[in-house]
Amino acid sequence: MSRDQQRLQDYLGHIRQAIARIERYTDNLTDWAFLANERIQDAVIRNFESSSRRVATSSATTRVALRLTRKWR
Structure with a gap:
């Protein structure tokens, strides 16, 4: 698992x-x-606030990964 994938999971x-x-x-x-x-x-x-802070401070790569995980819908 890459660092970005691990960060996304965290x-x-x-x-x-x-x-x-x-x-x-x-x-x-x-x-x-x-x-x-x-x-x-x-x-x-x-x-x-804690949840929104996690999303707001995530890297661009993680945000892209978040979008990709929702693609199946």
């Missing part, structure tokens, strides 16, 4: 973990319960 792994955390934090939570709980809001926002 980025995708971190993004998947962040999504899983968000789902876990908000599972069975009403909108009102979410809005009433600042800790959950902060945790969800932090995980969104």
Whole structure:
């Protein structure tokens, strides 16, 4: 596996973990319960920021690879 492929796998792994955390934090939570709980809001926002940072700082090669992995759709 090339360095770019490994980097892509790392980025995708971190993004998947962040999504899983968000789902876990908000599972069975009403909108009102979410809005009433600042800790959950902060945790969800932090995980969104973490994911977006991973995508924004990825190299051009990794971004191309991300597009290629979606080609099968």
